[in-house]
Amino acid sequence: MLGRSAVGSPPAGKERPVRSTHVVVLGGGFAGLETAFLLRSRFGEDRLRLTVVSDRGEFLFKPNTIYLPFEGDDGHLRVPLEPALRRRGIGYVPAEVSTLDPGRRTVGLADGGTITYDYLVVATGARANxxxxxxxxxxxxxxxxxxxxxxxxxxxxxxxxxxxxxxxxxxxxxxxxxxxxxxxxxxxxxxxxxxxxxxxxxxxxxxxxxxxxxxxxxxxxxxxxxxxxxxxxxxxxxxxxxxxxxxxxxxxxxxxxxxxxxxxxxxxxxxQVAAVTYPGLPADDRGFLRCEPGTRAVRGYPEIFAPGDAGDFPIKQAFIALRHAEAVADAIGADLTGRPRDDATGGITTMFLLDMLDQALFAQVPLAVGQAPDGRTIVSPSARTPYRVGTGRWWRLGKHSVGRSVPAAFASGHPFHAGAWWDAAQRHLRAGTDALTR
Ligand SMILES: Cc1cc2nc3c(=O)[nH]c(=O)nc-3n(C[C@H](O)[C@H](O)[C@H](O)COP(=O)(O)OP(=O)(O)OC[C@H]3O[C@@H](n4cnc5c(N)ncnc54)[C@H](O)[C@@H]3O)c2cc1C
Missing domain, CATH: 3.50.50.60 (FAD/NAD(P)-binding domain)
Known part of the structure; x- marks a missing residue:
């Protein structure tokens, strides 16, 4: 078990007695929420105290904002954070993160407050530059x-x-x-x-x-x-x-x-560059935190993780952010249950859809990391998941369906990549991939 935890201000109100490991998640995007909800689905409030810090009060399903100039509105793409987190006994601190002291395990907030953590999940994403x-x-x-x-x-x-x-x-x-x-x-x-x-x-x-x-x-x-x-x-x-x-x-x-x-x-x-820079932590020239490929732990800091866009993974996608969140939840879960972490670097399979408004292109791409000299990913020649691409009208449904399902899962306080819904979605996806791609 790592060190004791305490929370400064905010949140408002009395400080709660320390009773469990404290995981602090910075960012309420794909990586941050998926990590928080996955951990909560595996560990109750008596075992794990969870706090999410975000400078924005809502989650935004960014990939489908691309439709806005052409059709629709963005109402269904947004999820207010506070009620969703409260539903699962997860603390919410609406604040901008400004500093990090890994030695003291404290995060400084722009409003002057501090938060102490046992584990820190840096999921503050990327920003346009x-x-x-x-x-x-x-x-x-x-x-x-x-x-x-x-x-x-x-x-x-x-x-x-x-x-x-x-x-x-x-x-x-x-x-x-x-x-x-x-x-x-x-x-x-x-x-x-x-x-x-x-x-x-x-x-x-x-x-x-x-x-x-x-x-x-x-x-x-x-x-x-x-x-x-x-x-x-x-x-x-x-x-x-x-x-x-x-x-x-x-x-x-x-x-x-x-x-x-x-x-x-x-x-x-x-x-793009990192939305927040964390002086003292290892980062590349764009501020993205250097991570162990399997667990997304920041190099040299086993208690700090950087899933999603905040880390140094060369491709930045929502789907990859969700996969990283799983790796982080697995690593923290392994520590809490006394198992060794699995830092296998077998790569990651990503999926994406390019909508053309009349049809869509779907790709399932197994990526290998660490094999190209310039740090880029390559399409894995040896992955078990096949490399498949297909185009057709049916794939449009996939993009719209994911754009509704992720916000719905998060609004109810659940991770997207877990549970009965995800099992069913995977079965449909496998059938679709077999029938509609090459
Ligand atoms: C127009 C567009 C289209 C895209 N299309 C696709 C697509 O089709 N498929 C796909 O897979 N991906 C797509 N992406 C990329 C995808 O949206 C990102 O990879 C994904 O959002 C990364 O998730 P994240 O959780 O790492 O970061 P984010 O979703 O960016 O979340 C970061 C979080 O950190 C918070 N934060 C930032 N700074 C601070 C701070 N100082 N203090 C506190 N909180 C802070 C933010 O408010 C936010 O809650 C698209 C992105 C855009 C913009």
Missing amino acids: PGEIPGLGEHGRQLCDPARLGSFAEELLWMVQYARHGHRQHVVCVVPPGLHYPTATYELALMLDTWLRRGDIRHQVEIRLVTHEETLLRDFGPKVHDAVTARFAEREIESDTGLTVTSTTGTKVKFGDHNARRYDLLICLPP
Whole structure:
């Protein structure tokens, strides 16, 4: 058992007597909530005291905010944290984390409070860093921020008006280095194509995707590249690979080979850095915490974990954040029950869906870590889970269903990757993958 725990202020009210191991989770996103709810599903309040600290009062299912410029609203994507956590006897501290003292095992809050932990789960995620590319902050569309998606929808309508008045429009979608979830940019290009076709104005708009990657969605391997290439060809979406954006002006985007492209609308999700830096903990040059691959424990700090976007895993996805949360809950659970931690580095299988509004592309990709010299993942040649890709209308249901199920699970205080619902979902997924992918 690790050291005794105590909580400073907030939370308000009297300090509770110390009675169990205290796990403090920083962040109320995919990784933070899944870890907290998984631990609670395995250990009761008498054994484990859990506290979640978040600067935002609600969970947001970010992947499906991508629909907002085209259809729907985001009401069902948000979950208020306090009632969901209270339901499971998990403390909630609405505060911004500002400092960490691993020696004293305390977290400092921006409002002056401190929290002491036995185990710390750093799940504060990543943030966009548009300032890395001169001009991007002013001229690119920051679609990682749901608050800006409304104004993007208006810009799309203006673009359509210009196109209808005979002015051919050029949309450039740029994937810069340092963006760890490039799938969203590809998805936006594909959705935009369908949306413009439905408005019968696609012939007046050129869509081009320019990426620094050597192949399309490089990290997900050749099958994904081939499937995306085929979809782009069908839809007359142009693409350039191996081109790194260096700067943008109000009308042009410039690349490392000194070429420039004129645009009417620039879509560029910016490079990412850690949302919070933790001086003293080992981190890469973007502030992402260096972790043991199997358990996501921060290197040299077995009581601190960094699941999801906050850690150094090269691909940042919600699905991966949920898998990391499982690894963290397993490691803490092993300590609490006196078993050795399992730090096997066998890799991780990710899944994602690219919606095109009329069909979707599904990929199941077994990733191997630590085999490429530059720290990137590769598609595992030896994984038991097959590497599969498929495209079809049915896959759209999957994306919408996950966008409802994760918030519903969290609202009820349960993890997503556990229990009867998840067992059934896995069975359906296996059947779908066998029937609808290659
Ligand atoms: C537009 C878009 C589309 C995407 N599409 C997909 C997709 O299709 N599939 C997919 O798998 N992934 C997708 N992603 C990526 C996915 O959303 C992230 O990988 C996922 O959110 C990571 O989860 P996380 O818990 O690590 O971090 P987050 O979800 O970012 O959660 C971080 C938490 O930490 C809190 N926090 C941050 N700073 C502080 C602080 N100082 N103090 C206290 N709390 C703090 C935040 O409020 C938040 O609660 C997309 C992302 C975006 C933006």
